[in-house]
Amino acid sequence: MRVLAIAGSLRATSSNAALLRAASRVAPAGTELTIYDGLGGLPHFTPDLDVEPIPEPVSALRAQIGAVDALAISSPEYAHGMPGSLKNALDWLVSALEPIGKPVLLVSASPGGALHAHAQLLEVLRTMSMQVIDGGAYVFSRAQLDGEGGITAPQVVAALATGFARLAQACAAG
Numbered sequence: 074m075r076v077l078a079i080a081g082s083l084r085a086t087s088s089n090a091a092l093l094r095a096a097s098r099v100a101p102a103g104t105e106l107t108i109y110d111g112l113g114g115l116p117h118f119t120p121d122l123d124v125e126p127i128p129e130p131v132s133a134l135r136a137q138i139g140a141v142d143a144l145a146i147s148s149p150e151y152a153h154g155m156p157g158s159l160k161n162a163l164d165w166l167v168s169a170l171e172p173i174g175k176p177v178l179l180v181s182a183s184p185g186g187a188l189h190a191h192a193q194l195l196e197v198l199r200t201m202s203m204q205v206i207d208g209g210a211y212v213f214s215r216a217q218l219d220g221e222g223g224i225t226a227p228q229v230v231a232a233l234a235t236g237f238a239r240l241a242q243a244c245a246a247g
Contacts, residue, residue, distance in 0.1 A: 075107070082149050088182060088213055111134060146180070147181070172202075208232055
């Protein structure tokens with residue numbers, strides 16, 4: 074299973090990016106996880122630019138999504154919502170064919186919890202006709218990683234393992 078992992082934070086020390094890197098350790102054997110690193114390079118969405126030729130960073134994102142079996146998104150919560158940079162990326166995908174029906178594992182994590190952002194993301198991804206696997210919202214920070222980047226919070230490890238197993242099942246069924 075080929076998975077494109079998108080961390081919803083632009084922060085260099087993002088706990089959500091660390092969470093996705095650590096997730097590769099609990100994903101089923103044979104999972105190829107690629108971290109998307111272009112979130113900050115996407116132009117601000119406007120329908121005026123969503124015409125041929127579309128901006129190169131947008132074209133590259135759509136191509137990467139088209140080349141994988143599934144997505145994994147891990148997002149923090151900012152002011153009771155998803156980060157603007159993640160919403161911007163999703164806005165660029167609304168008119169694209171590549172994400173339609175694509176299985177996506179959604180995990181939301183912030184030091185203070187991420188229930189509001191998680192609910193917002195679930196709504197947006199379902200509206201975009203993506204096959205959402207709800208991995209849950211967690212209180213999580215980089216302090217819950219060991220020296221090798223593994224997750225020390227047992228409930229998060231279990232949720233990621235279950236989520237990736239369900240993601241693999243969705244890919245196999247699709």
